[in-house]
Amino acid sequence: MAATGRPEKPVDRTVPARADLAAFLRGLRDGSGMTYDQMARHVHGAPSKATFERAASGTVVPAWETVVAFVSITMTPKAWLMRSDICELQARKLWLAARRATRAPYYVHKAPDPDIVWGVADLSRALRDQHIWSGCPSPREMERTVSPGRLPSTTARRIIQGHILPVDPAQAIAFLNACYVREVLPWIEAGLRAMEHDRPHHVGTYAWFKAHQQMRTGSPDRDSQAVA
Structure with missing residues (x-):
């Protein structure tokens, strides 16, 4: 079920890796049927509604703690039993790729050996x-x-x-x-x-x-x- 509330702006595609993370987070929220306001209330405003919105906007790379909260809130109990580790693993990979794309020098192409x-x-x-x-x-x-x-x-x-x-x-x-x-x-x-x-x-x-x-x-x- 799609989340209710005002329509979101399209994901910012300026940095593809950052956009991939945002799209992944939006997919989780859409699957949960929750609004950002409901998500924020679930964690008593920490992270806030605005923080969750920015995390899924593609304009920033959120803190890892925000990504963890996003994943845990939007996954249903059945999903947690079936694929919680896989989901967090995928979130981590996307988050690291986004961080690398926005922080590492352009000439860094692979991990050190x-x-x-x-x-x-x-x-x-x-x-x-x-x-x-x-x-x-x-x-x-x-x-x-x-x-x-x-x-x-x-x-x-x-x-x-x-x-x-x-x-x-x-x-x-x-x-x-x-x-x-x-x-x-x-x-x-x-x-x-x-x-x-x-x-x-x-x-x-x-x-x-x-x-x-x-x-x-x-x-x-x-x-x-x-x-x-």
Whole structure:
């Protein structure tokens, strides 16, 4: 059933990836039969009606929290049982593509490949490139994304600027999680190669070796993973 209320303006197609996200969100709302006002009341105005409207306009890339609220509100109970994970996964992919299209430099065409990392300089550059590929989340946004204390915003900023590497594998995983990376094992293998190549006698190299062994045996210490 189509949502009632005044007709919406057409989706802004200026940025195709942003338009794809908006069209996806509008499809969810149309399927639910809800108005934006009803959606806002459902969450007590946080997000607001205007925020939901902008999210589905194609003129902005909404915050991820807004997208999650949009998806959860507009899905019926049956839909939640059948495809809630699939729907949120699709929303995440579209949201990341929209962020990438509006924030990343024009010359960035693909995600960095951790398999070609051999030294610490390669690792630093690959982490910076992953940050760009993930739509350049701000250091404060990255800090909020992961578990408290895992990635202070000042540390995230210095990693992004190329001034430092993560202090240990746990912080590297937190950085990757904040960049919405799903598979972190290739990155831990890259970090271990880089440390063994350039810092074979460094005290931190053993931490990378231990983290690699834990992940290979199925007992990693990591945050919840997100989709890249």
